[in-house]
Amino acid sequence: MFIATVIEEKILSAFSPLHLDVINESNNHNVPPGSESHFKVTIVSNKFEGERLIKRHRAINSLLAEELAGKIHALALHTYTEKEWHDYYADNTPLSPNCLGGSK
Numbered sequence: 001m002f003i004a005t006v007i008e009e010k011i012l013s014a015f016s017p018l019h020l021d022v023i024n025e026s027n028n029h030n031v032p033p034g035s036e037s038h039f040k041v042t043i044v045s046n047k048f049e050g051e052r053l054i055k056r057h058r059a060i061n062s063l064l065a066e067e068l069a070g071k072i073h074a075l076a077l078h079t080y081t082e083k084e085w086h087d088y089y090a091d092n093t094p095l096s097p098n099c100l101g102g103s104k
Contacts, residue, residue, distance in 0.1 A: 003036040003071055010063050011043060018082055019044035025076075029099045037073040038099065044085040053079065074099060 007022045021042040026035040041060070048056050056079040061068060068075065080089070 003067060004039065006067060007039060007041065007064060011041070011060070014059075014063050015043060015045040015047050017043045017045045019085065025074075029074075031073075036071065039072060039074070040076040040078070042078040042080075044080045044082055046082060048079055048081045 004022045004024050008020065011017060011020055011022075019042070021040070023040045023042075024036055024038070025040050026038045027033070029035075029038050031037050043060070051059075057077050060077055060079070061075075064072070064075070
């Protein structure tokens with residue numbers, strides 16, 4: 001199973017998102033073709049209501065602990081409540097920062 005699919009399934013069951021994008025950004029980095037090591041996740045969930053950003057990220061990192069321990073090198077998280085999403089971004093998903101690591 002693709003890692004992106006695992007990420008999607010776990011987040012869908014745990015957070016019941018109103019919006020979810022899981023994007024494999026590995027091709028933007030110095031990794032072999034077909035790699036699944038760098039991901040950007042944008043999630044809009046009412047379960048984030050009243051939660052600080054760090055707690056949202058920790059919840060997702062905990063959910064994906066197994067994948068982060070071995071297969072995922074980088075995980076860019078963009079976590080929003082429905083109101084935040086509509087107020088700040090709507091359909092303009094933020095860009096991930098450039099990778100500074102790897103074998104360069």
